[in-house]
Amino acid sequence: MPSVKLILIDYVIMAVYFAFVLGIGFALKRYMKSSTDYFLSGRSIPAWVAGLAFISANLGAQEVIGMGASGAKYGIATSHFYWIGAIPAMVFVGIFMMPFYYGSKARSVPEYLKLRFDEKTRGLNAISFAVMTIFSSGVSLYAMGKLFNLLLGWDYNFSMLMASVIVLGYIFLGGLTSAIYNEVLQFFLIVFGFLPLVFLGLRDVGGWAGLQARLATHSVAQGFAPTAYTQSWAFMGETTKNPIGVEWFGLAMGLGFVLSFGYWCTDFLVVQRAMAADSMTAARRTPLIAAIPKMLFPFLVILPGMLALTIGTTASNPTPTTAVARPAEVKQGIIPAKTNKDGKVEVDEKGKPVFDYDLATPMMLIHYLPSGMLGLGLTALLASFMSGMAGNVTAFNTVWTYDIYQSYFKKDASDEHYLWMGRVATVAGIALSVAAAYIAASFNNIMDVLQLVFAFVNAPLFATFMLGMFWKRSTGHGAFIGLVSGTLAAAIHHGISLPEGAKVGFKGGYFGVLLKPYHSELAQTFWTAIAAWTTCFLVTIVVSLMTKPREEKELVGLVYSLTPKPDEGKIAFLTRPAVLAVIVLALTVVLNVIFF
Amino acid sequence: MSGAGGMDVRKPIGLMFLIVGLILIGYGVATGGDPMYAKSLSININLYWGVAMAVFGAVFVGFSFLGKK
Numbered sequence: 001m002p003s004v005k006l007i008l009i010d011y012v013i014m015a016v017y018f019a020f021v022l023g024i025g026f027a028l029k030r031y032m033k034s035s036t037d038y039f040l041s042g043r044s045i046p047a048w049v050a051g052l053a054f055i056s057a058n059l060g061a062q063e064v065i066g067m068g069a070s071g072a073k074y075g076i077a078t079s080h081f082y083w084i085g086a087i088p089a090m091v092f093v094g095i096f097m098m099p100f101y102y103g104s105k106a107r108s109v110p111e112y113l114k115l116r117f118d119e120k121t122r123g124l125n126a127i128s129f130a131v132m133t134i135f136s137s138g139v140s141l142y143a144m145g146k147l148f149n150l151l152l153g154w155d156y157n158f159s160m161l162m163a164s165v166i167v168l169g170y171i172f173l174g175g176l177t178s179a180i181y182n183e184v185l186q187f188f189l190i191v192f193g194f195l196p197l198v199f200l201g202l203r204d205v206g207g208w209a210g211l212q213a214r215l216a217t218h219s220v221a222q223g224f225a226p227t228a229y230t231q232s233w234a235f236m237g238e239t240t241k242n243p244i245g246v247e248w249f250g251l252a253m254g255l256g257f258v259l260s261f262g263y264w265c266t267d268f269l270v271v272q273r274a275m276a277a278d279s280m281t282a283a284r285r286t287p288l289i290a291a292i293p294k295m296l297f298p299f300l301v302i303l304p305g306m307l308a309l310t311i312g313t314t315a316s317n318p319t320p321t322t323a324v325a326r327p328a329e330v331k332q333g334i335i336p337a338k339t340n341k342d343g344k345v346e347v348d349e350k351g352k353p354v355f356d357y358d359l360a361t362p363m364m365l366i367h368y369l370p371s372g373m374l375g376l377g378l379t380a381l382l383a384s385f386m387s388g389m390a391g392n393v394t395a396f397n398t399v400w401t402y403d404i405y406q407s408y409f410k411k412d413a414s415d416e417h418y419l420w421m422g423r424v425a426t427v428a429g430i431a432l433s434v435a436a437a438y439i440a441a442s443f444n445n446i447m448d449v450l451q452l453v454f455a456f457v458n459a460p461l462f463a464t465f466m467l468g469m470f471w472k473r474s475t476g477h478g479a480f481i482g483l484v485s486g487t488l489a490a491a492i493h494h495g496i497s498l499p500e501g502a503k504v505g506f507k508g509g510y511f512g513v514l515l516k517p518y519h520s521e522l523a524q525t526f527w528t529a530i531a532a533w534t535t536c537f538l539v540t541i542v543v544s545l546m547t548k549p550r551e552e553k554e555l556v557g558l559v560y561s562l563t564p565k566p567d568e569g570k571i572a573f574l575t576r577p578a579v580l581a582v583i584v585l586a587l588t589v590v591l592n593v594i595f596f
Numbered sequence: 597m598s599g600a601g602g603m604d605v606r607k608p609i610g611l612m613f614l615i616v617g618l619i620l621i622g623y624g625v626a627t628g629g630d631p632m633y634a635k636s637l638s639i640n641i642n643l644y645w646g647v648a649m650a651v652f653g654a655v656f657v658g659f660s661f662l663g664k665k
Contacts, residue, residue, distance in 0.1 A: 009623050013616055020612040027603060049605055181605045188609060192652075196645055200636055370632040372623045372642040376616065 004366045006152060010375025017379045018166060020185065021386070025170030025178045035418040038175035039398040040107060040276050045177070047282035049184055051289030054273040055297075056183035059190060060388020061140050064301055064381065065147075068361030071305025072335060074243040075215065075229025076595055078305075079298040080251060083232070085260035087291050087588045091581045093265040093274075094287035099566055100469050101271060102283040104557050108275075109268040110403040116468045116558045118476030119407070124483060126403035128457045129268060130396055134429060135450055137392035138436020143358075144385040145437065151362055152378075160437055163382065167390050168430045171397075172423055176276055179394045183273075186383040187293075193380020194300050197361075200368040201307035214310035219243075229306065232595045245520025254526025258533040262462035269395040280566055284577040291584045295591060301361070308360040309333040311367065331355075334363045349501065389433065397425035448506045452494070459529040460486020460536030467540050472552065472559045478544030486536025493531040499524050610656025617650025 032038050045053075070078040106112040110129065114122035144163060145156030170178045205211050216226035228235050228242055235242040236251060244251070264270060264287070274286035311333050330337040330345050330353045337353040338346040346354045365377040401421045410417070440447045464483055467474040495511035499521040504510060508524060518524040556562050573579060624643025627633075633640055 009619070012619060016612065016615055016619070020608055024608055027608070031603070181603075181608070184605055185609050185612065188613065188652075192613070192645075192649055196636075196641055200639070200641070203637060368636055370627075370630075370635050370641065372620055372627070373636070373645060376620070376645075 004151060004374070006375060006378070007371050009372050010378065013372075013375035014379045014382070017189065017383065021166060021182050022169050024181050024185070025173035028174030028178045028181070031177065032173075032175050032419070035401070035415050035422060036107075037177070038419050038422045039394075039401065040272075041175070041177040041180060043276060044278050045180060045273075045276045045282075047277055047285040048289055049180065050273050050277040050282065050286040052187045052293070053180040053183040054270055054286050054290040055294050056187040056190075056387050057179075057269055057273060057391030058388075059187065059384055060391065061143055061381075061385045062388065063297075064190065064194070064384045065143070065358050065361055067297075067301040068305035068308070068364075069357035071302035072309045072333075072355075072357045072360040073305075075219075075306060076298075076302070077229075077232045077236075077242060077244050078302045079232050079591075079595060080244075080255060081260075082295060082298050083588050083592050084252060084256040086264060087295050087584065088256065089260040089264035090287040090291045090294065091584055092261060093271070094284050094291075095577055095581050096560070097265055097465070097469060098274060098284040098287070099280065099563065100558055100560075101275060102277070102280050103563065103566075106275075107402050108398050109266060109271050110399060112558075113464075113468070113479070114403075114407075116555070117474075117479045121464075121476055121479045121483065122403060122407070124480065125461075126399050126407075128454075130399050130404060132454050132457070133269065133392040133396040133399075134432045135436050135447075135454070137389045137396075137429070137433040139440050139447060139451075140385060140388050140392075141433055142437040142440040144382075145441075147358075147362060147381075150359075151366065160434060163386055163389065164430050164434055167386050167393065168427065171390055171393055171426050175422065176272070176394050176398070179390045180273060180276065182390065183387050186387040189383045190380045191293075191300065193377045193383075194304065194361075196373060197304045197364045197368055197377070198299060198307070201304060201311065201364060204368075205307065205310055211306065211310060215306065218309060230595075233592065234596060239519040239523060244522055245518070246523040246526060250523055250526045250530070254529050255522075258459065258462060258529040259526070262458055262529070262533075266461045266465050267458075268399060269391050272395055272398065281571060281577065284566070285575070285580060288577060288580040288584055292587075295584070295588055304364045305357070305360040307333075308335050308364050308367075334367050335360050336363070393426060393429045393433070396429040397422050400425045400429070445506070452506065455525070455528070456487045456490035456494070456532065459490045459532030463533050463536040464540060467537065467544075468559070470560045471541075471544075472555055472561055473549050474540055474544045475547045475549055477547045478540040478542075481543045482536040482540030485539045486532040489535035490528050490532035493528045494524070497524055497527070604660045606656045606660035610653045610658075610660060613649045613653030614657060615653070617646045617648070617653055620646025621650060622646075 034042070036042050067078060067081070070081070101109070101112055104112055104115055106115055110122045110126035113125050141160050141164065145160040148154045148159045149156045170182055174181070202208065202211065205214055212227070212230045215229040219226055219228045222243065224241065224243060225235060233248070236246075236248040239245050239247050246254075274283045277283040277286050309332060332355050335355050335357060336359060338356045340346050348354055362381065365374065365381065369377045401418055405421055405425075406418065460483055463486065464479050468479060492511065494508045496509070496514040498504065498509040498513045498517050499507060500517045500519055502508070502521070504513065507521065518527065552562055620642045624640050624646055627642065628640055
C-alpha cells in the first residue's frame, strides 16, 4: 500500500543525483595512487570539507529518521542529544584529542590504541569495530528498503541493491576522498531537502507559538505540564515530569558525558574524516567547524517530528491514497499507528495503539511536498541512507586493511597490495552489509541482541581513551582489562534492570530485576553507560598501577603531558581552534537558554 | 598531487544544485496554479526553492573558479 506515487520529474531529479555521485567517483579514480590516498585521502582535505563530511557521515538515516521520531516522542528535549551531547564532545575531540590522533600519524583509531597501549587492545577494538560497522550498515540498508517499500511501493530487493551498487561504485573508485566529497554533497542535499518541511510545517501551524499551543494540548493529554514538549530543561528535575523519563544527572552524565563523548571522540567513522585533513590545525578545526551546523540540526531534524505530531490529517491534503487502505485511520497528527501482519493496529498492554514514530519525517515529506520537490525530498532521504552506509564502509575497509589484515595476515606487503586489499574490502564490506540486511529482515531478534552487545562494547571506550591520552601511567594490560570489565559491567547492569512496563528479555532483567525499574528505556541506557564507563575507568587505574608502565620517551606524541603544545601563533585569531571552541560553546549555551 | 588535491569539490556540488534548481524552476513555471500546490499551502514551492537552489549552486561554481584552493 504505497502512500504516494512519483512522476517523471521526481525520477529526473533522483537520476541527476545518482549521476553526480558516481561522476565524483570516476573523476577521483586517477588520484588514488597509494593506500594513504585511498584510506586517508592523502591527508589533503581542507578543514571545511572535512568538517562537513564529519557530520554528514553521521547524518545517516538513524539521525534523519531517528531524531524526527524522537522529536515526536520527546519533543524539544531531544535537542539534548545535540546541545549537551554532540557539541561539547566535538569541541573536546577537536581541542584535546586531535593532537594525538593526527599528531601520532596513526592511520586509524585502533592503530592509536596499538601505539599507545598494545596489540591486544588494538585487536579488541578493531575487530569489534569492524563487525559493528558491517551490521549497522546492514541494519540501515534494511530500514531503507522497508521505508521505500512502504512509501513508494518499491521492491525492497531492488532498492537495497540499487543503493549498495551506487555506494560500492563511488567508494571502489575514489576511496575515502570520494566518500568525503559525496558526504559534503549529501549534506547540502539533506539541508535543501528537509528545510522546506520545517518552513511549510511552521507556517501551517502558525509558527513556533502555534506549535507550542498545539503541543500543549498533546502534552497535557500525556499527563505532563503544558510546556513539557517545548522546554528542554525546565522539567528535568524529576523523571516523571518529562517525556524522556530521566532526571538531569542521568542525562548529563549518561548521554552528555559517557555516550556522546564515547561516540564523537572514539568512533573511527567520524574521526577518520578529521584524520584526512590537510594539517594539524585543519584536523583540530574539523570537528569545531562541524559543530556549527550541528548545533542547528535540531531545527532541521527534530522539528519535523514535532510538527508531524500536531498536523491535522483532514485539512488541505488532497492525497487520495490514504482513505481506504488504512485500518481505522488511527493516527497521531500525521503519524500512523503500527500495523501487524493481518493489517490490524498494534496495541500495547494498556490497549493503546502503538505509533510508528519512524514515519514522522517521511510522512511530512509526503504531506507537504508536491511533485518536483517531492523528488528532491526523497532524494535527500536516499542520500542520508547512502552517506551513512558509505561512512561505515570506508571506516570498515580501513580498519580491516590496516588493523586486521596488515597486523594479523600479511605484515610487509607492498603499498599497492594494501591499496588492492582496500578495494577488495570495499566490495566485501558492501556484500556483507547486504547479507546483514537480509539477516535483519528475517530474524529481527538477532539484530536486537547484536545492537545490545555493541552498546555494551562501546560504552566504556571513552574511559580508555581519556586515561590513555591524559594519564601517562596507564598501561596496555590496564586498558584491555578495563575495557573487558566495562563491557561486562554494562551487560550486568542491563541484566539486573528493566524499564517500567517492559517484559524481561531484550529490554533487560535477564539476571533478575534487582534495581528499581527505570522510568524509560532511555534512562536505563544512560545508566548502563554510566556503569560501564565508571567500571572501566576504575579497573584501568587499578590494573595500571599494578603493571609495569612504558618508558616515557616512547609516549611522546601520544600522551598530553609528554607532548609539546601545538603552536598557533601564526594562525589568524578567529580561526584558531581554541577561539572557535569558545564561540561554539557560547552559542550552545545560548541555545540551551532559549529553549530552557 | 595525490589524494584530493586535484579536484575542487565546490565545482560538482555547485553544478548539481544549479541543474536541479533549473529543473525545479522550469517545472514550477510549467505547473503554476496547479491544484497540487494545495499541499504546499498554495505556495509554488518548486519555483521558489528552485531559485534558491540555483543561486546556491551558481555561487558555489563561481567560488570554485575564483579561488584556486
